[in-house]
Amino acid sequence: MSIKTIGQIKKGIKSIEKTRQFEKESLVHIEKFFRFSLNVKRSAKKRIETAPAFSGDCKEKIEKGEHLADFSKIKINDNFLLDKFHKICEIRAEINAKEMEEIQKMKKAIDNEKIDFSKIQQNLARGKIRYFDTLSKKIGVGKELLHSIALAVYKPIFELTVEEKKDLIEDYVWEKGSCPMCGTNPGMAKLEKEVGRRLLWCPLCSSEWVYRRMKCPFCENDEQKSLRFFYVDDDSFYRVDVCETCKGYVKTIDERKRGKEEKTIFEIEDIKTFYLDDIALKEGYKKI
Ligand SMILES: [Zn+2]
Ligand SMILES: [Zn+2]
Known part of the structure; x- marks a missing residue:
């Protein structure tokens, strides 16, 4: 499940703080970011049309192993996007003064319509990260910054889109990774209480x-x-599953x-376990 309430954010920030990986200031920024996502999700409800993302017979698609949604087809109000892009730019500028110049360029590009929202949506939806390279060169804003701003706006929308269809996949054993x-x-993944079913989590639509x-x-x-796994602390409930083949x-x-x-709540757990990413990468494993 993804974040649904301010209470979950507050509790999440406290648990992130306990991991002692972040300064106070960073925690404030993480909280702002979560609040922004929740705000996008709540306010998007009436400003987007999710039905076009699902075409054809969903049950049939699942059985054929075809994924169900095409997020590039979600219809989103332009003014809504404009407002959210500006808001996330303001938050980013507050977080990191060094980014100020780039953020100004970003805002200018938005106002001068050099940023095509539908293209951003399409390329994010299809995982085509290379598009952000091209756009980055065009408007003079770093690729990573551009990608993370776009993701901040669209991820909550994608989450909202799949929520109404999640029953379809809930208990289905999907053969693809x-x-x-x-x-x-x-x-990320989790092993459920009791029977220990393994559930995987999508970082794009949750x-x-x-x-x-x-x-x-x-x-x-x-x-x-x-296939094996390792723990960092023996009594921890976090572990890293690795594959020696890939x-x-x-x-x-x-x-x-x-x-x-x-x-x-995976969004929170992912941040709490950044140290595990460091260890896994140092051990020669990679994010695929
Ligand atoms: Zn997904
Ligand atoms: Zn593998």
């Missing part, structure tokens, strides 16, 4: 889907000897080891 809604590779325990979601390798890794939350009845 990529998201059944949008085709993105998983960002869908969660059931996937086999002993299978790599990136290369679909299911040979047990090349060198991919997935940070995993083992809910069976978690004492409290705490619900997993």
Whole structure:
């Protein structure tokens, strides 16, 4: 599940703080960012049309292994986008004064209609990151900044879009490692309490889907000897599942080891476990 209330954000920030990976100032920024996402999601409800993202018979598509949504088809009010792009630019400028110059360029490009929202939406939806290279050169704004601003605006919209269809994939054992809604590779995983079903999480639309325990979601390798996992602390409920064939890794939350009845919110858990990304990368594994 994704963030739905301010209360979840506050609780999440406290738990991020406990990991001692961030300065106070960074925590304030993370909170602002989460609040922005929630605001986009809440205010988008009446300003977007999600139905065009789903064409054809969804059940049939799932059975054929085709992903269900095409986010490039969501209809979004232009003024709404304009407002949200400006807002996230203001937040970014507050966060990092060094980015101020670039942010000004970004705002200018938005106002001068040098940024085509529909193209941004289309390329984000299809995972075509190279587009941001081209646009970056055109408007003189760094690729990473551009991509993260676009993602901040569109991710909550994509999350909202899949929410009404999530029942379709809830208990379905999807044979592919990529998201059944949008085709993105998983960002994290969890092993559920009790039976320990493995669920993968999509970092683009926040869908969660059931996937086999002993299978790599990136290369679909299911040979047990090349799949393993490691813990950093023995008593931790975080572990890293790795595949020796493709060198991919997935940070995993083992809910069976978690004492409290705490619900997993992956957006928060992902930040809490940045240190695991560092370790996995140092060990020679990669984000796929
Ligand atoms: Zn997805
Ligand atoms: Zn693999």
